[in-house]
Ligand code: ADP
């Protein structure tokens with residue numbers, strides 16, 4: 001007998017999960033599934049997808065089969081279930097054949113509520129034969145975008161899941177994903193046979209994430225200031241474009257007192273696993289990584305995601321930054337970028353082996369990304385519109401452009417100087433060289449080409465190198481000039497250049513690097529955004545965290561599986577005095593109350 005069989009969804013939400021109410025479309029989705037219907041669920045990361053199949057799995061008789069490509073994650077998911085008193089297990093290649101047989105037997109005997117299986121396993125005849133002998137409650141297909149070739153994580157195994165419909169026509173199938181554009185969506189419906197199901201789409205907004213993007217101007221120092229001011233002791237991810245840079249930045253942060261570790265595909269597997277494990281199981285780790293890191297990381301308390309280089313597209317940016325703040329607490333998506341980043345990404349596209357059509361698509365994606373980073377509008381609105389969501393007229397009040405309207409200045413003269421310098425040198429040179437001429441630097445190359453004799457030599461001394469880089473970045477971003485990748489990154493005039501050169505049109509630029517003084521003022525305004533207001537509360541929070549860590553280490557599980565930060569924070573704020581009050585805290589279900597209530601109450605009592 002399943003412990004919570006035949007209960008109503010809301011009762012299970014209260015008693016097993018310890019949550020007070022359903023979020024957004026959860027209740028509707030769960031009802032739909034309990035009625036035996038199929039569904040495709042699109043929800044952002046951290047939206048609460050898992051509950052949409054976990055609760056029906058507990059309401060309906062039989063065992064639920066959950067397919068996920070993220071094998072590394074399955075054990076954590078099963079641990080989370082067990083902590084809640086749910087009978088769960090995995091079936092994947094990490095199990096020996098006798099262990100697998102035992103799990104399959106339990107499934108047949110109705111001794112499991114939920115089984116997580118790998119896609120390979122689900123496709124085997126023997127597994128399908130076995131589940132034919134089981135009572136099944138539902139199939140859930142996680143990361144369903146993997147079925148589509150349009151998506152970024154295509155897995156051929158996924159296309160075979162169409163078998164499920166033929167073989168188990170009466171068992172509800174639920175596909176879930178956090179990333180699916182229209183084409184991918186159609187693919188999911190087609191390949192998984194969900195034509196008769198319903199599509200549930202939630203807003204992709206992540207209101208707790210603060211978006212902030214700045215001009216690159218000594219990136220390591222900028223990162224350090226950001227961490228020192230706002231994220232001491234927090235867990236977070238720093239994304240870099242190359243392996244070398246990952247190593248360098250990790251070392252730099254370590255030297256400055258951070259518990260920082262590198263992660264990239266060039267490290268051997270043991271080292272990668274070890275560093276990833278640290279990130280998940282310890283507190284306050286900064287993971288410096290290439291994009292090789294992140295897939296399948298479900299750590300809920302990642303407080304910041306920092307980019308030291310531009311991601312590839314808006315989609316990648318959204319996915320990478322989405323790893324922050326799954327627990328709903330305030331978190332930061334912070335990025336610095338400069339002209340080099342744009343040029344580098346353009347180079348990648350030109351040098352790739354893709355066909356022309358594909359390259360055009362990549363260019364469009366890069367343009368959209370540049371549009372996003374350079375925008376003076378609310379960043380959240382630009383992001384949501386990119387994903388096809390209408391946004392409200394007013395801004396979000398939780399992004400840099402909303403909180404501090406972008407300062408601009410009339411940059412016409414500066415741009416004219418830059419453009420004429422490009423013109424006078426024959427549109428054959430890269431940005432660094434042009435800047436040297438503007439600054440009047442007589443280096444070897446300038447002398448070799450006699451560029452010290454040009455009328456534009458030294459006409460830009462009012463700005464320094466990084467300020468000129470900011471000007472060029474904006475010139476390129478706005479298409480006022482273009483970088484020609486076919487000729488080694490030479491900057492060329494574009495159709496838009498003439499109007500500005502002739503003075504027929506003005507151009508306004510962001511002050512970013514121009515205005516260093518105002519940046520200092522900003523620094524004072526920034527500070528750690530804490531949800532706890534006084535030092536005693538902060539101290540109690542740290543005590544509860546330390547105790548949680550010791551419990552987690554004993555059981556060899558990540559701390560967040562015991563309680564989320566948000567649950568600890570509520571303990572601090574409400575200071576429950578007895579088990580009854582403790583049980584009312586969000587995230588404390590019956591099982592966790594029995595198991596941990598007493599010891600946590602003692603710590604809370606001591607601090608009073
Ligand atoms: P997703 O799979 O969509 O990324 P999860 O299912 O992991 O998101 O949910 C994100 C977090 O929100 C989890 O910690 C989950 O326990 C919590 N959560 C989900 N639904 C609710 C709810 N109704 N009330 C409170 N917390 C919830």
Ligand code: ZN
Nearest residue numbers: 378396399402
């Ligand atoms: Zn905004």
